[in-house]
Every structure is written in structure tokens, then in C-alpha cells.
Amino acid sequence: MQNTKHYKDISKLVLAVQELSLARNLEGIMAIVRHVARSITGADGATFVLRDHNMCYYADEDAISPLWKGQRFPLENCISGWTMLNKESAMIEDIYADSRIPHEAYRPTFVKSLLMVPIRTIDPIGAIGNYWAQKHKPTDDEVTLLKALADITAVSLENVKIFHLLEKKLEEREEMLLHVSEQNKKLEEFCYIISHNLRAPLSNIALLGSMIQGHESIEKKLQYMDKLKPITDFLNNTFDELVQVTQVRTSNDLEIDNLNLETETNHVLHLLEPEIRSARAEIKTDFPERKSLCYPRKYLQSIIQNLVSNSIRFRSPDRYPYIHIRWFEENEWMKLTIKDNGLGIDLKQHGEKLFKLHKTFHQHTDSKGFGLFITKSQVEAMGGKIMAQSSPNEGSTFTVYLQKQDYAGRSE
Amino acid sequence: MQAEVNKINTLYLVDDDKSFQFLAQEIIEPTNLVEEIKIFSNGLEALNFLKSVSKPEELPEIILLDINMPVMDGWEFLAEFMPLQPKLGKKIAIYIVSSSISPADMQRARATSLVTDYIIKPVSESQFIELVRNLKSK
Numbered sequence: 001m002q003n004t005k006h007y008k009d010i011s012k013l014v015l016a017v018q019e020l021s022l023a024r025n026l027e028g029i030m031a032i033v034r035h036v037a038r039s040i041t042g043a044d045g046a047t048f049v050l051r052d053h054n055m056c057y058y059a060d061e062d063a064i065s066p067l068w069k070g071q072r073f074p075l076e077n078c079i080s081g082w083t084m085l086n087k088e089s090a091m092i093e094d095i096y097a098d099s100r101i102p103h104e105a106y107r108p109t110f111v112k113s114l115l116m117v118p119i120r121t122i123d124p125i126g127a128i129g130n131y132w133a134q135k136h137k138p139t140d141d142e143v144t145l146l147k148a149l150a151d152i153t154a155v156s157l158e159n160v161k162i163f164h165l166l167e168k169k170l171e172e173r174e175e176m177l178l179h180v181s182e183q184n185k186k187l188e189e190f191c192y193i194i195s196h197n198l199r200a201p202l203s204n205i206a207l208l209g210s211m212i213q214g215h216e217s218i219e220k221k222l223q224y225m226d227k228l229k230p231i232t233d234f235l236n237n238t239f240d241e242l243v244q245v246t247q248v249r250t251s252n253d254l255e256i257d258n259l260n261l262e263t264e265t266n267h268v269l270h271l272l273e274p275e276i277r278s279a280r281a282e283i284k285t286d287f288p289e290r291k292s293l294c295y296p297r298k299y300l301q302s303i304i305q306n307l308v309s310n311s312i313r314f315r316s317p318d319r320y321p322y323i324h325i326r327w328f329e330e331n332e333w334m335k336l337t338i339k340d341n342g343l344g345i346d347l348k349q350h351g352e353k354l355f356k357l358h359k360t361f362h363q364h365t366d367s368k369g370f371g372l373f374i375t376k377s378q379v380e381a382m383g384g385k386i387m388a389q390s391s392p393n394e395g396s397t398f399t400v401y402l403q404k405q406d407y408a409g410r411s412e
Numbered sequence: 413m414q415a416e417v418n419k420i421n422t423l424y425l426v427d428d429d430k431s432f433q434f435l436a437q438e439i440i441e442p443t444n445l446v447e448e449i450k451i452f453s454n455g456l457e458a459l460n461f462l463k464s465v466s467k468p469e470e471l472p473e474i475i476l477l478d479i480n481m482p483v484m485d486g487w488e489f490l491a492e493f494m495p496l497q498p499k500l501g502k503k504i505a506i507y508i509v510s511s512s513i514s515p516a517d518m519q520r521a522r523a524t525s526l527v528t529d530y531i532i533k534p535v536s537e538s539q540f541i542e543l544v545r546n547l548k549s550k
Contacts, residue, residue, distance in 0.1 A: 192514040196480065199511035203534025204431045210537060211438065224438075231431050 009040045009145055016040075016149065020156040024163060026059075029156050034062040037128050037149055041142040044110060045131035049080040051124065056080045063131065065110055077102050079116050080127040087124055089117040089147065093137045113137070117146045120154035128153065194242055201235040241370040245377065254381070257297040261327050261334075262287050264297065268304040272312070279312045281321035288328050295402060299378040304336070306375045307398050311340035316393065333384075333401045341395040347388065354388055375400075420446045420473045420544060426458045426489065427451075427478035427509070432533070436476070439537050445544045454481040455489030462493075468501040474547055479510040479517060486510070490526055497526065505547055507531055 016036040023029045030048045038046035045063025049056050056078045058068040075081030082100050083090050093113050095101045111131045115138040118124035128150050130138070205228065212224045265285060269276065276283065293300070308323060315321040324339040345354065355376040379386045383403040390396035423446045425436050433451050440446050450472070452458035458475070465471055479486035486508060497504070508521050511533040521530040531543070 192512065196510075196512045196514075199513070199533060200429055201431070203511055204429070204435060206534045207435050207439075207536070208431075211435070214537065227431060227434060 006141060009141070012036060012040050013145060013148060013152075017152050020152055021159075023156055023160065025160060026157070029153065029160065030060040033128065033149065033153050034060045037130060037146060038062045040145045040149065041115070041130050041138070043115075043130040043136075044133040045129075047080070047129040047131070048126070049129060050126040051075070051084055056084070056127070059126075063110075064133065067109055067111075067131070068105070073102075073105070078105075079114065080129060083116045083118045083127045084124040087118055087121055089115065089143060091115050091138050091143065093135060115143065115146060117143070117150045119150045119157070121151075125154065125157065190245075197238050197242070198235070201231045201238065204231050205235075241374075245370060245374055254296045254299070256294050259293050259295055259297060259300060261291045261293055264300055265304055265325060265327070268301050268308065272305065272308055275309060275312050279315055279321050281312055281315070281323055283308075284322075284324045286324075286326040286328070288334075290329065291327075293334050293402065293404065295382065299382065300402075303375050303378055303400060304338075306371045307338045307400075310371060310398075311338060311342055311396070314396075315340070315342045316395075332404065334404055336400040336402065337397055338400075339395065339397040344392040344394050344396050345388070345390040346392050347390050355386070419444075420547065422446075422448045422450060422470070422472040423544070424458055424461075424472045424475040425449060425451050426453075426455060426475060426481070426486070428453045428481040429478070432478075436540070439540045440544060443541050443544065445541070455484030455486060455492070457483075459484065459489060459492050459496075462496065462500075471500055471502045472504055473502075474544070475504055475506045476509045477506055479508060479512055487520070490524055494526060507543065509533060509535060 013036070016032055019032045020029060023032060034046050034048050037043075037048075045065075045067055046061065047058055047063075047067055047069075048060040050059045051057070052072065054075050055072040056075055057072050058070065058080075061067050061069045073081065075085055079090055079092070079100055090100065092098045092101065092115075095106055095111060095114060096103055109131075110133040112134060113132040113136040115130040117128050119126040119128060128146060130142070130146060208224050208227055208231070212221050215221055215224070262285075265287075269283060269285075275281075304325070308325065311323045312321055319341060322341045324337070326337045326339070328335055347354070355372045376386050379400055379402065385401045387399045387401075388396060389399070423440065425433060427433055427436075433453075437449055437451070440449055450461070452461065455477075458477075462471070477486045477489060484492075490506070493506075505528045506526050507528055508517075508530045510517065510530070513532060518530050521527045531539070535543075
């Protein structure tokens with residue numbers, strides 16, 4: 001008879017082990033343990049107590065009537081605390097005869113006898129309690145079973161902790177991997193474009209070289225030599241711009257300057273004066289009340305200069321350029337819009353290529369397609385974004401969202 | 413090969429690189445293998461001209477097509493050319509001639525049945541001549 005009961009209890013424990021091995025969080029573990037703890041000993045109640053610094057937290061329970069679920073008691077005033085501090089189980093047949101028991105806390109409950117075992121004997125992290133409504137002396141078997149359950153619980157809690165740690169690590173790793181592969185893709189694209197942009201003029205030079213060598217006629221040789229100059233000029237400009245591009249991409253520790261938007265904008269317009277005048281461009285500027293912005297000066301000037309000079313370069317032959325430069329604050333952004341009445345771009349056809357390297361949409365000899373790429377890089381390097389709206393023959397509006405940088409405490 | 417007498421009537425060169433346009437002409441013309449070279453600076457110019465040709469014999473035998481071009485690039489040209497081709501009544505060999513060494517571009521070219529071959533610049537003088545000769549002997 002005794003053996004059958006013992007066998008049944010062991011079976012319950014084995015089942016609990018299987019269930020616990022699948023638990024993935026604390027709640028799952030507690031739900032299993034409180035139930036099994038009560039049923040393997042046939043007690044009237046079971047509690048699941050966690051150590052929370054110097055307090056015992058009654059995290060969960062399964063009992064005929066409420067015990068202390070959700071409450072916290074100091075380690076020193078509580079039998080579960082005693083168990084954890086002394087790293088041994090407490091077996092109490094008559095709780096009101098035991099000085100370790102805070103009798104006040106027990107009076108509202110049904111409890112007459114209890115058995116409390118620590119979870120993880122070395123440095124306990126919690127305890128499992130069993131309670132009886134009738135005076136009961138816990139048997140050796142009951143103690144052994146509950147201790148076994150506590151040990152398994154300790155392992156399960158440890159597993160859950162490791163599981164979550166691994167899960168978090170894995171997530172971080174995946175995020176990192178995604179980031180790296182994105183960077184890699186960008187870099188690859190960048191390399192192909194560089195190689196393309198340098199290859200094209202270089203291969204022309206190589207071809208010209210062999211033709212100069214291969215031809216007997218002096219006139220031909222001279223004619224070919226004349227062709228070298230524009231190619232090398234182009235190569236030179238391309239190279240300069242590529243250097244600029246790589247500089248944007250690598251400047252992680254940029255100096256942030258405390259800038260006045262009006263001063264900087266006017267400075268750029270002053271630099272562009274010859275182009276503005278020769279195109280007979282009219283320029284209107286608007287500034288917000290608060291004109292200060294913390295941003296790398298070099299970038300801000302380059303952003304304005306690129307966009308304004310684009311507006312001038314891609315002007316319509318049918319009308320004089322009118323360019324509206326408007327700065328304004330919107331939520332956390334300092335926004336810049338540059339609106340022109342120029343040629344415009346068919347965004348349906350070219351939209352996705354607009355900010356990429358070496359994609360030009362107008363047949364201009366001096367347009368190498370780097371400008372907007374550089375601008376985008378300079379905006380994004382500081383956490384901003386840039387957008388374009390345009391319709392062919394009506395004009396374009398570029399909107400730049402700049403993040404207001406913290407001047408003093410620049411975040412790393 | 414020298415015995416071949418039939419010439420290539422028309423060759424289209426579609427490339428925005430003015431220097432390359434000049435060089436290609438300088439190399440191909442003296443070979444006397446091609447009757448006429450027509451030059452276009454982007455896909456759209458070439459496409460519009462193709463559409464305007466009424467007789468199949470006036471169509472080119474060969475198109476040398478760059479990929480990266482403004483207005484309409486090589487891929488966009490091929491996409492537009494695809495539905496046009498069966499109506500033309502003439503087989504046109506398209507060679508992509510580009511300085512792009514991107515495997516993506518090469519793969520894309522290989523996957524397009526319209527493209528005969530992908531040639532990476534720089535193209536040497538002899539390569540150029542070989543290319544035109546080969547086509548002629550086919």
C-alpha cells in the first residue's frame with residue numbers, strides 16, 4: 001500500500017521533471033511546481049517563494065484557501081527566509097509551538113503544520129512550502145520528494161535563465177549579422193561603382209595609348225593625344241569626388257559646431273553667387289525663430305550647397321530659376337526644404353536611383369551623379385533623412401530632416 | 413575569314429561616354445567590316461530610332477550596348493526592346509559593353525536571351541575587330 005503511493009508520487013515527480021524541462025519562463029515553472037508540490041505530498045497548500053534581496057516574495061501558491069500570494073516578508077521574520085538563510089529544510093508539526101514562525105501571519109490561515117525546503121541548497125534562491133490544515137508530521141518520503149522537486153526546480157530556473165540569456169544573445173547576434181550584411185552589401189555596391197567610374201576613363205586612356213602607339217601618322221597621333229586631356233580631367237574630378245564620398249562614410253567622430261542657420265545659409269549663397277548671378281536665379285530664404293543648430297559645419301554647408309547648386313544646374317531653359325530655401329522646426333527635427341521651378345525629375349522612373357552613386361538623369365557633362373549620394377550620406381551620418389518630391393518640367397522639392405544634435409554631451 | 417565578302421551594314425553603339433564613342437569609331441571604321449556606325453548616347457535615343465526604321469534591311473546587325481547611361485540605361489533599353497524584337501523581322505545581336513564588373517550585372521546579362529555576350533571594358537583594338545569579324549562570319 002505504502003509502496004503503491006510512493007510509486008505514484010515518484011511518477012508525478014517524473015512527470016513534473018518532463019514538464020519543467022519544457023518550461024521557458026518563471027511563470028511556467030511556478031505553475032508546475034506549486035501544483036506538483038501540493039499533490040506529491042498530499043498537502044492542503046503549497047507556496048512558491050522567491051528570494052528578493054533581503055525579502056521573501058510569496059510569488060505563487062496552490063491551496064484550499066488563500067495564503068500569502070503577492071506578499072513580501074523580511075527574510076528574518078519568515079520561515080521560508082529561515083530556510084534560505086540556513087540552507088536547510090524546516091519541518092514543523094505544530095507551528096504555534098515554534099518560535100521561528102511569525103504567528104500573527106498564520107492566524108488568518110488554515111495552517112497547522114508545514115514543511116519548507118530551500119530551492120538550490122548552495123546559496124538558495126527561493127523555497128517551496130507545504131502546509132497542512134490538520135496537525136501532520138511530514139514523513140521522510142515527503143521530505144525527500146519535496147527536496148527532489150526543489151532541486152529540479154533550481155535546475156529549471158537556471159535553465160530558464162540561460163535560455164533567456166542565449167535567446168537575447170542570439171537576437172543580438174542576428175541583429176549584428178543583419179547590420180553587417182547590410183553594410184557589406186553597401187560596401188560591395190560602392191566598390192563596383194568606384195571600379196566602374198574609374199575603369200571607364202582608365203580603359204579609354206589605355207585604348208588611346210595603344211592607338212597612339214599603333215598609328216604611323218603624326219596627325220593621328222596628335223589627334224588622339226588631344227583626346228587624352230578631357231578624359232584625365234574627368235578621371236581627376238571623379239577621383240576627388242570619390243575621396244569626398246569615402247570621407248563621409250568614415251567620419252565617425254565628427255566635430256559638432258554650434259551653428260546659426262541664417263549665417264551658414266547666407267555663407268553658402270555667397271559662395272554660389274557667380275552661378276546664381278549667371279543663371280539669373282531668384283532666391284528666397286525663410287528661417288525659424290530659433291536659428292541655432294548643432295551640426296558639423298562642413299556637412300551643413302555641403303548639404304545646402306549641393307542642393308542649391310543642383311537647383312541651379314538643372315534649371316528649366318524656359319524660365320529663370322526661383323529657389324525657395326526654408327528652414328523650420330517640426331517636432332524633434334530641424335527641417336530644410338529647397339524648392340525650385342527647374343527641370344524636375346520623373347520619380348516614377350528614377351525615384352529609387354535618385355540618391356545612388358553615378359546615376360544621372362540629365363545629360364550634363366559635369367554631372368557625375370555623386371552629389372545627392374554625398375548629401376544623403378552627410379544627412380544620414382547624423383541620423384537624419386532626405387526626401388525628394390518632383391514632377392518633370394515643374395520643379396523639385398528636396399526635404400532634409402536634420403536631427404538636432406546635443407552640443408555638449410554628444411552621444412557616442 | 414578574309415574571304416568573307418559580306419559586310420555588316422549597320423552597327424549601333426549605345427554609350428554615353430563621348431570618348432568611348434570616338435574610340436570605337438576610330439577602331440571600327442578602318443577595318444572596313446562595317447558599312448555604317450550609328451551612335452546613340454542613351455537607350456531612349458536608340459530605341460526611338462529603331463522604332464522609326466521601316467525596312468528590316470535598314471536595321472542594325474549588331475548593337476553594342478552600355479549599361480550605365482542617363483535617361484534610359486541598358487537594362488531599361490533591353491526591357492523595351494524585348495517585345496519589339498519579334499516584329500522586327502531580323503535577328504539583331506546585342507553585345508553589352510560595359511566597365512561594370514559587378515557579378516550582378518553579368519548574371520543579369522547571361523539570364524537575358526537577347527544578349528549575345530557581355531564584354532568588359534577596356535576592349536582592346538584587336539578584341540573589337542575580332543568581335544565584328546565573328547559576327548560577320550556567322
